[in-house]
Amino acid sequence: MRISQMFLKTTKSVPSDEQSNNARLLIRGGFICKEMAGAYTFLPLGLRVIENIKTVIREEMNAIGSSELLMTTLQPKEIWDITGRWDDQVVDVWFKSQLKNGQQVGFGWSHEEPMMMMISKYVQSYRDLPISVYQFQTKLRNELRAKSGIMRGREFLMKDMYAFSRTQKELDEFYEITKQAYLRVYERVGLGPYTYLTFASGGAFTQFSQEYQTITDSGEDVIYIDKDKKIAVNEEVYSEKVLTQLGLTKEKMTKVKAAEVGNIFNFGSIKGEQMGVYYSDEASQRQPIFLSSYGIGVSRLMGVIAEIFNDESGLMWPKQIAPAQVYLMAIKEGKDTKYTNEIYNILTEAGIEVIYDDRDIRPGEKFADADLIGLPWRVVVSSEKAAIDQYEIKERNEKKPLFVNKQGLVAKLSDRRN
RNA sequence: CGGGGAUUGGCGCAGUUGGCUAGCGCGCCGCGUUUGGGACGCGGAGGCCGGAGGUUCAAGUCCUCUAUCCCCGACCA
Numbered sequence: 001m002r003i004s005q006m007f008l009k010t011t012k013s014v015p016s017d018e019q020s021n022n023a024r025l026l027i028r029g030g031f032i033c034k035e036m037a038g039a040y041t042f043l044p045l046g047l048r049v050i051e052n053i054k055t056v057i058r059e060e061m062n063a064i065g066s067s068e069l070l071m072t073t074l075q076p077k078e079i080w081d082i083t084g085r086w087d088d089q090v091v092d093v094w095f096k097s098q099l100k101n102g103q104q105v106g107f108g109w110s111h112e113e114p115m116m117m118m119i120s121k122y123v124q125s126y127r128d129l130p131i132s133v134y135q136f137q138t139k140l141r142n143e144l145r146a147k148s149g150i151m152r153g154r155e156f157l158m159k160d161m162y163a164f165s166r167t168q169k170e171l172d173e174f175y176e177i178t179k180q181a182y183l184r185v186y187e188r189v190g191l192g193p194y195t196y197l198t199f200a201s202g203g204a205f206t207q208f209s210q211e212y213q214t215i216t217d218s219g220e221d222v223i224y225i226d227k228d229k230k231i232a233v234n235e236e237v238y239s240e241k242v243l244t245q246l247g248l249t250k251e252k253m254t255k256v257k258a259a260e261v262g263n264i265f266n267f268g269s270i271k272g273e274q275m276g277v278y279y280s281d282e283a284s285q286r287q288p289i290f291l292s293s294y295g296i297g298v299s300r301l302m303g304v305i306a307e308i309f310n311d312e313s314g315l316m317w318p319k320q321i322a323p324a325q326v327y328l329m330a331i332k333e334g335k336d337t338k339y340t341n342e343i344y345n346i347l348t349e350a351g352i353e354v355i356y357d358d359r360d361i362r363p364g365e366k367f368a369d370a371d372l373i374g375l376p377w378r379v380v381v382s383s384e385k386a387a388i389d390q391y392e393i394k395e396r397n398e399k400k401p402l403f404v405n406k407q408g409l410v411a412k413l414s415d416r417r418n
Numbered sequence: 419c420g421g422g423g424a425u426u427g428g429c430g431c432a433g434u435u436g437g438c439u440a441g442c443g444c445g446c447c448g449c450g451u452u453u454g455g456g457a458c459g460c461g462g463a464g465g466c467c468g469g470a471g472g473u474u475c476a477a478g479u480c481c482u483c484u485a486u487c488c489c490c491g492a493c494c495a
Contacts, residue, residue, distance in 0.1 A: 011428095011429065011444090012429085012444065012445085012456065013429055013430045013443095013444065013445090014429095014430080015429075015430090016424085016425095016429085016430065016487090016488085017487050017488060018487095018488075019489065034487095036487090037486080037487065037488085085495080091495070092494085093493095093494080093495090109495085110495060112495080143494075144419065144492085144493060144494090145419090145491095145492090145493085147488090147489085152494085265495080293495095295495095331454055333453095361453095362453055362456075362457065363453065363456095364453090364456050365456045365457095366454095366455090366456090367456080369456085380454080392454095
């Protein structure tokens with residue numbers, strides 16, 4: 001992509017109405033644009049990051065046999081009446097409206113109930129189970145207070161997966177498989193070292209729910225981590241009794257701030273019974289469907305990554321989710337353009353994602369934007385060096401560049417292990 | 419929802435005890451000189467000072483109401 005053709009604009013100054021680091025960096029770098037408190041547009045560059053995160057999640061969810069679908073944002077009141085969760089006293093984040101004919105509708109803040117109802121139309125027999133589906137959906141929640149940039153919005157992107165099982169045992173097996181898949185997701189997006197499986201309060205259904213927490217001061221939660229066991233306990237359930245129960249010792253726990261980047265729920269048969277969703281087993285007996293649900297806040301994940309991977313010059317995207325791999329620039333447009341175009345074509349043909357800064361501006365500005373946008377690699381072309389087949393390549397997190405020839409350039413950038 | 423702060427060209431800000439044509443920097447447009455870490459000179463364009471109502475000869479500035487944004491707290495299946 002040539003910047004001259006892209007819808008991309010960076011800024012030097014930081015917006016005064018944002019305090020959070022993720023919003024400041026993402027707005028300055030041209031990744032997001034604020035529409036109102038808690039609602040952000042994903043600009044072309046930001047959308048690429050979102051799509052890359054989705055790809056990682058999609059691959060891992062598909063790998064454990066889940067199927068992607070897409071539910072509606074509009075939800076009828078009646079479905080939520082079944083579980084009593086239409087009531088604003090029970091769920092205080094509803095956005096509600098009504099149709100012209102007066103029918104009440106809500107905008108999806110969750111899809112548990114609608115999903116359960118939808119599935120019930122298709123699943124009647126034990127032969128139809130187990131089944132798992134997921135979606136990437138925009139959730140709308142009327143939060144009292146939006147905060148922390150894209151980390152806690154009123155409109156945000158979420159991956160929610162639902163597994164329908166015949167028995168508790170079958171549910172538990174899938175639950176364990178998903179726990180591992182989630183860890184792979186965090187590993188792949190670069191958050192592995194900072195992310196902990198965390199025990200939190202379970203609500204009405206179970207003693208614990210499990211969530212994934214990423215260590216960052218910008219997070220809202222306080223958790224206690226055991227670094228060796230890679231397990232954490234949320235402050236809300238932290239006690240001697242719980243530690244013993246989990247086989248942890250107080251001496252080894254460290255208190256940190258963290259952001260919730262995923263949450264998994266084991267509902268057992270309760271939702272099935274509540275909503276009257278049953279299947280017939282081998283003996284022709286009616287049995288409730290067992291439900292578990294698994295969420296990852298996709299846009300929040302982007303915010304957390306921005307919070308963690310940056311320095312004083314800008315963002316530093318992990319390779320797997322960077323909007324492109326290479327920031328390519330000529331020192332001087334005109335004089336170096338011929339060589340830079342050539343490199344652009346070579347890299348593009350090699351399947352390497354390049355953002356080519358072909359603007360006729362001074363090199364200093366390009367360097368600054370390269371750092372701010374934070375692609376993993378920067379390639380600089382000058383005619384003097386290019387004439388002897390030498391090109392400058394630098395990793396975003398390195399200080400010193402390297403000089404390689406064309407071949408070396410392609411080899412280095414094609415190597416996925418890099 | 420309680421408390422605190424803010425709102426002035428696209429962005430960041432200044433504007434004295436009310437005073438006459440509302441400034442500065444960035445960005446933008448034009449011309450010229452520049453070109454390895456956000457260059458410089460000259461010349462431009464761009465503002466009902468968040469909104470409504472009041473006080474006054476006179477309101478960006480004072481009063482009342484209201485909207486929005488940020489932060490702390492509460493809340494967060």
